[in-house]
Amino acid sequence: MSTPPLAGGVAGHDALRPLLAVVLDALKEGADQRGGPLPRGGPDAVGRGVRDAARPVVPEHGNGAEEALRSLVGALARGAADPADPRCAAHLHTPPLALAVAADLAASALNPSLDSWDQAPAASALEAEVTGALAAEVYPGSTSPDALVTTGGTEANQLALLLARERHGTVPVICGSHTHHSVRRAAWLLGLPDPVTVPAPGGTTDLTALDEALRAQRRPALVVATAGTTDTGRIDPLPAIAELCVRHGAELHIDAAYGGALLFSPRHRALLQGLERARSVTLDLHKLGWQPVAAGLLAVPDGALLAPLAHTADYLNPDDDTEAGLPDLLGRSLRTTRRPDILKIAVTLRALGRSGLAALIDRTMAAAQEFAGLVDEHPALELHARPVLSTVLFRPRGASDDTVAALRRALLHEGRAVLGRSRADGRLWLKATLLNPHTGPGDLKTLIALVEGSTT
Numbered sequence: 405m406s407t408p409p410l411a412g413g414v415a416g417h418d419a420l421r422p423l424l425a426v427v428l429d430a431l432k433e434g435a436d437q438r439g440g441p442l443p444r445g446g447p448d449a450v451g452r453g454v455r456d457a458a459r460p461v462v463p464e465h466g467n468g469a470e471e472a473l474r475s476l477v478g479a480l481a482r483g484a485a486d487p488a489d490p491r492c493a494a495h496l497h498t499p500p501l502a503l504a505v506a507a508d509l510a511a512s513a514l515n516p517s518l519d520s521w522d523q524a525p526a527a528s529a530l531e532a533e534v535t536g537a538l539a540a541e542v543y544p545g546s547t548s549p550d551a552l553v554t555t556g557g558t559e560a561n562q563l564a565l566l567l568a569r570e571r572h573g574t575v576p577v578i579c580g581s582h583t584h585h586s587v588r589r590a591a592w593l594l595g596l597p598d599p600v601t602v603p604a605p606g607g608t609t610d611l612t613a614l615d616e617a618l619r620a621q622r623r624p625a626l627v628v629a630t631a632g633t634t635d636t637g638r639i640d641p642l643p644a645i646a647e648l649c650v651r652h653g654a655e656l657h658i659d660a661a662y663g664g665a666l667l668f669s670p671r672h673r674a675l676l677q678g679l680e681r682a683r684s685v686t687l688d689l690h691k692l693g694w695q696p697v698a699a700g701l702l703a704v705p706d707g708a709l710l711a712p713l714a715h716t717a718d719y720l721n722p723d724d725d726t727e728a729g730l731p732d733l734l735g736r737s738l739r740t741t742r743r744p745d746i747l748k749i750a751v752t753l754r755a756l757g758r759s760g761l762a763a764l765i766d767r768t769m770a771a772a773q774e775f776a777g778l779v780d781e782h783p784a785l786e787l788h789a790r791p792v793l794s795t796v797l798f799r800p801r802g803a804s805d806d807t808v809a810a811l812r813r814a815l816l817h818e819g820r821a822v823l824g825r826s827r828a829d830g831r832l833w834l835k836a837t838l839l840n841p842h843t844g845p846g847d848l849k850t851l852i853a854l855v856e857g858s859t860t
Contacts, residue, residue: 408469411513420513426473434481441492443483444819450483485822490847491854493836494824496634496662496688500696507751508696511744518553518742520720521731527744528731534750535701541667542685543705550707551687552736553745554700557661558586560686561628563702563713563738564657565590567684568626570712571655576600578617579628580609582635584659587628599628606789607638607828609645618652625654631676632662635826635835636788637795639663642678649681656681661688661700663793668761672769675792683709692765692794692839695748710735764841768794772838775848784856788833797826797833800859805832811858821854 409419443450457479466472486492488499516524518531531553539549554560561584568575577591582604591599602613609629618625627649629640642658649656658679664687666672667679679685689699704710714735716723721732734740756764772794779798780787788797799808808825812834815821824835836851 412515416513423469423473424509426470427477430474430477431481434478434484435486437478437482438484438486438819440819441489441822442485442816442819444817446817453483454479488840488842490840490843491820491851492822493838493840493851494822495837496691496839497837498691498694498839500690501694501752503755504695504748504752507748511747514744516744518733518736518744519740520733524733524744527747528733530750531736531744531746532731534746534753537753538687538701538749539703539705542664542687542703543680545680546705548707549703549705550710551701551703552710552713553742554702554737555698555739556690556700557584557659557686557688558589558700559738560661560688560700560702561586561657561659562590562593564628564684564686565594565596565626566738567704567709567712568655568657569594569596572624572626575655576621576623576625577628578602578614578621578625578654580604580614580630580640582607582609582633582638583628583630584634584661587659600625607633607636609640611641611644611648614645615648615652618648618654621652621654625652627654627656629656629658629682631658631660631664631679632793634662635795636797636828637662637791637793637837639675639792642676642681644678646678646681655683657684657686658682659686661686662691665689665692665761665765666793668758669765670762671766680705689749689752692768693749693752693761694764694839694841695752698745699749713738767841768838768843771841771843771848772796772836774845775836775838775851778848778852782852782856784859785852788828794838796836796838797828798836798855799831799833800855803859807859808832808834811855814858815854821851823851823855 410416411420457475487497516527518524518528521528535551539551543549574596576597577599579587579599579601581601588599600617602617603610629642629645631639646656666676685703687701687703689695690697693699717734721734726732772791776787776791776796779785784801786799786801809832812823812825824837826833826835
């Protein structure tokens with residue numbers, strides 16, 4: 405067998421072109437065979453299909469690039485939960501923009517690693533340019549804002565807690581009961597005390613309880629607020645929380661992984677008032693930014709706040725190279741090898757501009773309001789509350805929690821719809837997280853009809 409061709413270099417495009425055609429055909433055939441938002445038959449059926457395509461995993465002699473791509477990409481597509489299908493609306497799992505996926509292909513072909521400048525000269529310069537611009541969106545009045553690229557909200561929240569620990573030592577963390585689980589996990593990983601959890605009635609932090617929790621602390625605390633909760637899409641009262649932090653000498657971190665992209669929408673940006681008062685802010689553009697995973701960021705008002713992350717490895721960032729002007733990238737992440745996820749973000753921003761992103765955000769949030777209206781008008785369904793972002797909680801009227809859970813699983817097993825679940829106000833609700841800007845009125849009515857049909 406001849407040596408397989410490489411993706412990069414002057415001949416890379418000639419090697420990739422025919423393989424891309426195979427991949428695209430396999431994606432289409434797999435989607436056609438799936439015929440819906442999710443494969444039918446549940447885990448057993450999907451597992452059998454994958455095993456049939458994948459075995460033997462390591463054959464004695466290879467089957468060639470085209471067969472391997474056709475077989476395994478096809479199996480993955482047939483067995484995928486497809487967020488591009490309007491009936492796939494369970495999680496913060498966005499359908500990525502085609503242009504962002506195309507940019508991601510270029511990143512994979514070039515394969516720069518952002519742990520030293522000599523592995524990623526242009527990619528490191530692009531990352532510095534784009535992260536600075538995005539941080540300025542969060543902190544418009546700051547002179548030197550900066551942001552780190554992360555794998556998503558979980559890593560960004562972990563970095564926020566790490567930076568607070570490096571500033572204050574064993575810093576107590578205070579958060580609402582609705583806070584993303586990654587904050588508790590980060591405290592555990594960093595050896596911090598379990599976060600002090602205050603109630604979040606109605607899905608937002610109770611200000612009186614937060615005030616009392618801050619009064620009980622004997623050292624500076626880190627308060628974590630949320631702009632877009634995973635369960636209900638609610639946004640905390642950020643200005644009031646920022647005022648409490650000032651009053652008690654606490655720092656504020658805001659997890660805006662879900663809602664942070666509203667910064668680009670003139671219509672909805674006011675929902676994020678107070679965001680700029682945080683010491684750090686988590687963003688995640690593989691949610692309301694329509695990027696392929698991963699596309700997270702941690703923004704800070706002053707790049708000097710990132711100094712505790714600085715480390716030296718002589719083979720990557722020796723002092724004499726840094727003094728000679730080679731950028732030091734090792735302090736830009738907890739990871740070493742790191743792909744240029746900034747490229748797809750940069751391409752999207754340049755292609756769509758602020759107005760294009762705003763149109764996608766506004767359209768998506770309008771669809772959530774329309775869906776909530778349809779639920780509210782339906783005599784057999786109950787709406788939890790009007791959505792703030794694009795998450796709608798609803799349930800069959802009079803149903804038990806067990807019935808709600810079983811209905812959701814039935815839709816999954818049959819491959820007809822992918823809906824999430826959330827517990828709010830002591831009851832279990834179906835959750836529609838609408839992130840597809842192509843979803844239309846007919847798609848929304850279909851979702852309701854599927855739920856209604858499963859209750860009869």
